[in-house]
Amino acid sequence: MKLIHVKKLLSAIIVLFVFTLTASNLFAQTTGRISGKVIDQKTSETLIGATVNIEGTTKGSATDVEGHYALSGLQPGKYTILVRYMGYQSKTISDVEVKAGATTPLDITLGQSESKALSEVVIKATYRQESVGALYAIQKNSVSISDGISSELIRRSPDRNTSDVLKRVSGATIQDNKFVVVRGLSDRYNTASLDGSPLPSTEPNRKAFSFDIVPSNLIDNIIISKTATPDLSGDFAGGNVQILTKDIPEQNFVTVGIGYSYNNQSTFKDFKSGYRNASDYFGFDDGTRKLVSNFPTTTQIVNRQLTPTQTIQSIRSLNNDFNVYNNKALPGQNYQLTIGNVKEIGANKNRFGTTIALTYRNSQTIAPDQIQRFSDFDYVSSINKFSTNVGALANFAYSFGKNKITLKNLYNRVFDDQFTYRTGKNLGTGGETGDNRYYAYDLLEKGLFKTNLEGEHQIGEKNSKLKWNLGYSNVTNDQPDQRKVNYRSSAPGQPYIAQVTGLQKENARLFSHLNENIYSGKVDYNLPVDFLGKSNLKVGVSSQYRQRDFAARFLGLVYNNADQSNLERPISTLFGPNIINAGYYNLDELSNPTDTYNAKSYTNAGYAMLDSKLNEKLRIVYGLRVEKFDLNLRTAETNQTQPRSKLDNLDFLPSVNLTYALTQKANFRASYSRTVARPEFRELANFAYYDYELLATVQGEPTLKRTTIDNADLRYEFYPAAGQIFSVSAFYKKFANAIEPIIDDRNSSTTISYFNSKSAYVYGFELEARKSLDFIDESKFFKNTTAYANFSINRSKVTNPDDGIVRLEKSRPLVGQSPYVINAGLTHTEMDNKLSLNILFNRLGKRIFYAGGSTYPSVWESPRNVLDFQVGYKVIKNRGEIKLSGSDILNQKYNFTYELDGKPYVPSGLGNIFRNYNWGANYSLSFNYSF
Incomplete structure (x- = not known):
C-alpha cells in the first residue's frame, strides 16, 4: 500500500476516534445492562427471535440473527430473567446482578420441549448455574475436534501478539516466534483465516503467515480446528486457525495502554x-x-x-x-x-x-x-x-x-x-x-x-x-x-x-x-x-x-x-x-x-x-x-x-x-x-x-x-x-x-x-x-x-x-x-x-x-x-x-x-x-x- 493511502486511512481512523468519543456517553452512567446469547443446549446453535424479559416488568428484548439480546437502562440491583422460544422449554434465571455503568454478561441455554402439551413447564436456574451451563454447552457442542483460547485468557497472559497466544493452544507451537506448528506439522501444512476469509502467506520465501503482526488485544477468540468439516477450506493437514476480531462491544469503552x-x-x-x-x-x-x-x-x-x-x-x-x-x-x-x-x-x-x-x-x-x-x-x-x-x-x-x-x-x-x-x-x-x-x-x-x-x-x-x-x-x-x-x-x-x-x-x-x-x-x-x-x-x-x-x-x-x-x-x-x-x-x-x-x-x-x-x-x-x-x-x-x-x-x-x-x-x-x-x-x-x-x-x-x-x-x-x-x-x-x-x-x-x-x-x-x-x-x-x-x-x-x-x-x-x-x-x-x-x-x-x-x-x-x-x-x-x-x-x-x-x-x-x-x-x- 502506498504511503499516501496509509496516511489517508490513519487520518480517517483518527476522525472516527473523535466521532466515537463525541457520540459515546462513556461517563457518569447510572444504569447498567444485561446482555448475552440464547443457544440450544444440545447443539449450541443460536436461537433467533427468542424473547428475554425482566420478570414482573414490561422491559424485554428479542434475540437477533446471532442469538444476541440486550436489556438496557436497568437500575443497579438483582433481577430475574424469563426466556421463551417456540418449541423450547421456558426458563427463569434469578439473582442476575446489575451494576451501574457495567454490563452483566449472561449466555442462556434452552432445551427443546419433550411434548406438545399446552401447559408450560418453566425451568428455574440461578445466574451462576446458567453461566456454568452455557459454558458447558459451548465446550461440548463444537462440531469438530478443536481447541481454542478466549480474549479473557489472552488478557491474563503476557502475550503481545497472536503468535504468542497460539503457544497456549493444545498441540500448537510457534517456530521462529511467528509461524504456527500444529500437531508437530510445519507451518506449510496449516492454514489460517481472519474474520471468515483466508489469510495469505506473508513471507517471500515460504508458505507461512506471520502471526506476530496481529496484536493480541484486538482478538475476540481463536479456534484451531484439527479435523476438517465440509464448510472449512480443505487446504490443511495440521490445523485450521480461525481468528475473530472484535466488532460489537458489550458496552462503551476507551482503553489506553502503555508499556516498556x-x-x-x-x-x-x-x-x-x-x-x-x-x-x-x-x-x-x-x-x-x-x-x-x-x-x-x-x-x-x-x-x-x-x-x-x-x-x-x-x-x-x-x-x-x-x-x-x-x-x-x-x-x-x-x-x-x-x-x-x-x-x-x-x-x-x-x-x-x-x-x-x-x-x-x-x-x-x-x-x-x-x-x-x-x-x-x-x-x-x-x-x-x-x-x-x-x-x-x-x-x-x-x-x-x-x-x-x-x-x-x-x-x-x-x-x-x-x-x-x-x-x-x-x-x-x-x-x-x-x-x-x-x-x-x-x-x-x-x-x-x-x-x-x-x-x-x-x-x-x-x-x-x-x-x-x-x-x-x-x-x-x-x-x-x-x-x-x-x-x-x-x-x-x-x-x-x-x-x-x-x-x-x-x-x-x-x-x-x-x-x-x-x-x-x-x-x-x-x-x-x-x-x-x-x-x-x-x-x-x-x-x-x-x-x-x-x-x-x-x-x-x-x-x-x-x-x-x-x-x-x-x-x-x-x-x-x-x-x-x-x-x-x-x-x-x-x-x-x-x-x-x-x-x-x-x-x-x-x-x-x-x-x-x-x-x-x-x-x-x-x-x-x-x-x-x-x-x-x-x-x-x-x-x-x-x-x-x-x-x-x-x-x-x-x-x-x-x-x-x-x-x-x-x-x-x-x-x-x-x-x-x-x-x-x-x-x-x-x-x-x-x-x-x-x-x-x-x-x-x-x-x-x-x-x-x-x-x-x-x-x-x-x-x-x-x-x-x-x-x-x-x-x-x-x-x-x-x-x-x-x-x-x-x-x-x-x-x-x-x-x-x-x-x-x-x-x-x-x-x-x-x-x-x-x-x-x-x-x-x-x-x-x-x-x-x-x-x-x-x-x-x-x-x-x-x-x-x-x-x-x-x-x-x-x-x-x-x-x-x-x-x-x-x-x-x-x-x-x-x-x-x-x-x-x-x-x-x-x-x-x-x-x-x-x-x-x-x-x-x-x-x-x-x-x-x-x-x-x-x-x-x-x-x-x-x-x-x-x-x-x-x-x-x-x-x-x-x-x-x-x-x-x-x-x-x-x-x-x-x-x-x-x-x-x-x-x-x-x-x-x-x-
Whole structure:
C-alpha cells in the first residue's frame, strides 16, 4: 500500500476516534445492562427471535440473527430473567446482578420441549448455574475436534501478539516466534483465516503467515480446528486457525495502554546499525533506500550501454552510506488505544457497534554471538535487529431485526531492519589461515491490508440462515537495498581486502518487491430439516483469486582500478564520493529471467453437509467438499503462452465427524477426512535467493505436486466444571506427495529447495487438562488457583523419493514434526480478582529444520525450555491494571545441528553447528486504563 493511502486511512481512523468519543456517553452512567446469547443446549446453535424479559416488568428484548439480546437502562440491583422460544422449554434465571455503568454478561441455554402439551413447564436456574451451563454447552457442542483460547485468557497472559497466544493452544507451537506448528506439522501444512476469509502467506520465501503482526488485544477468540468439516477450506493437514476480531462491544469503552520492556542482553547495550531515518520509527522507509525512478534498466547495465558519466551518476543515486552507527539499544515500547461503542437504535433496539484500535510497538534486540560452525565455515555473528510494528483496526457492525451487516478492516505494517557483523573463517575460500569480516544491512518491510464485508440473515420461519462474505487482502513484502560486503585477510597480520572486484549474490545489493492481491467470496445457507431426527442442512460455495507480482534486481559496485590500496579502506569510506567520482567503480548487475515472476491461482469450492442429532446422545456431521484449483506461474524466461508452473486439480474431500455423549459432562468423538496441501507460489518459482543467514541459496521447484492427506481422529473429553477440561486424543495422517524443504548439496554451494517425498505418515496422542486445585483443599487459595497442561506425543516417517539422487537418509521424520510438545500453566487470583498471577511453560522435542541431502544429513532443532510469567494488579476502581511480565526468562539458546541416526554428523571441516544463538529474556511493565 502506498504511503499516501496509509496516511489517508490513519487520518480517517483518527476522525472516527473523535466521532466515537463525541457520540459515546462513556461517563457518569447510572444504569447498567444485561446482555448475552440464547443457544440450544444440545447443539449450541443460536436461537433467533427468542424473547428475554425482566420478570414482573414490561422491559424485554428479542434475540437477533446471532442469538444476541440486550436489556438496557436497568437500575443497579438483582433481577430475574424469563426466556421463551417456540418449541423450547421456558426458563427463569434469578439473582442476575446489575451494576451501574457495567454490563452483566449472561449466555442462556434452552432445551427443546419433550411434548406438545399446552401447559408450560418453566425451568428455574440461578445466574451462576446458567453461566456454568452455557459454558458447558459451548465446550461440548463444537462440531469438530478443536481447541481454542478466549480474549479473557489472552488478557491474563503476557502475550503481545497472536503468535504468542497460539503457544497456549493444545498441540500448537510457534517456530521462529511467528509461524504456527500444529500437531508437530510445519507451518506449510496449516492454514489460517481472519474474520471468515483466508489469510495469505506473508513471507517471500515460504508458505507461512506471520502471526506476530496481529496484536493480541484486538482478538475476540481463536479456534484451531484439527479435523476438517465440509464448510472449512480443505487446504490443511495440521490445523485450521480461525481468528475473530472484535466488532460489537458489550458496552462503551476507551482503553489506553502503555508499556516498556527490558531485554537482558540488549537494552542499554551497544547497538550497531546502518543509517537510520526518523520515519523508520513509524514503520516506513522515507524512500532513500529505494532505486530512483530513472535508474538504468537491467538491459542498459548488462549490455554496458551506459557512458562513464551515466555510470557515475547512477552509482551516486544509490544510498552509499555504509557507516556502522553505534548507539545504545533503547527499551522496547508498546502503545495501544482502543475505542468501543455500541448504540441502540429505534424501538426495536437495533444495535450499531464500532471497535477501533491503534497499536504501536518498537524494539531493539541483539543476538551477540550467533555461531555457525559446520563444513568449511567457522563464523561468529553479532545480529542487531530494529523492529517497528504499527497496526490499525476499524470494525463496524449493524444488527437490525434478524439481520447483521459487518465491515472489518485491518492494517498492519512490520519494519525489520537488521545489521549483521560476522567474523571467522571460510576454509573453502580463505584457507586455514584466512579470516573474514562480513557486513550485512538488511531491511524487510511487510504490509497487510485486509477488508471484509459480511452479512448474516434469517430467512423464513424455520430459523434458517444465510451468510455471505466478501474479502480483499493486499500483501506487500519489500527488501529495498539489502547490502552485503565481505573483507578477507589471507593470513594473520595481513590487511583485510574488500571482496568487490567481482559481483556475486553473496556481496550484491538486492532490491526486491512483492505485491499480492487476494479477492474472496463465499455464501453459506443453513436450513433445519427433519431427516434422521433433528438435522441442519448446510450448503455453500466459495471462490478465491490470488495474483502476485514479484521482481528482484541484484546490483553491485565492482572495483575496476589497479590501485588495490583502496580496497583496504574501512567500510565507511569504501564507497566514498571521491572514489566513486574518480570512476573507480563499474555498475554491474546479476541478471536472470527467473528473478521476476508473476503468478495467479483460482480456488473454487462447493460443499454440502448434514448435522444430524440421531438421538439424545449421538450426533453425526458429514458431507462432501469439492475444490477446483488452478495455478499458473510464469517467469520472464518462459514463453508467454506456456506457464513455467501449472496446476489443475479437482479434489473431492469427504469428511465425517461423530460425537457420542457418554454423560452430561463427557463426549467421545471420532472423525475421518481427506484434505490437501498445495504448493505455495514461492515453492514453485525458480527464483534463487542467497540467504546470508543460512549461508545457502533458497530456490523453488517448478514441478511440485499438491499433497493429499487422509486424516483419522479419536478423542475422549470430560468437563468436570465450567472452564475445566480433561481430554485424550489420538490421530493418524497419511500423506501422498508430501511437500518438504530439502538441502541440495550436490554442487559446491548449498541450495535449499523443495520436493515431494515418496510417502509419509504421522500419528500421535494428545492429553489436555485444565482444573482448579480445589480438589487438594477447599480453601479459597486453592479454589482461586487453576492448573493447565497439554502434552502431545507425535511420530512420523517419510520415505525419500526415487529420483536418482543418492541421499544419506532413506527415511526420516517429517520436517518440522516434533516428537513431543509440552504446554503448562498455573493461574491464581487474590483480593477479589484484583491481583492475578500467571506462569506459563513450553517445550517441544527435537525436530528437523531442513531435510538432508547427499553430503549433509538433516538439520535438527534442539529442545528449549521457555518460561513466561505475568503479575497483574487492578487499581482505580478496577479500571486500571498494572502488569509485570517476563517472557523466555530462561533464555536458552536456539541450537541447530547436523545429525545422522541420532548422532552429531561432521562430514568435514570444523563441526556440525548449523546455527546457535539466543535473543535474550524480556521483562516488561505496562499500564492499561479503561474509561
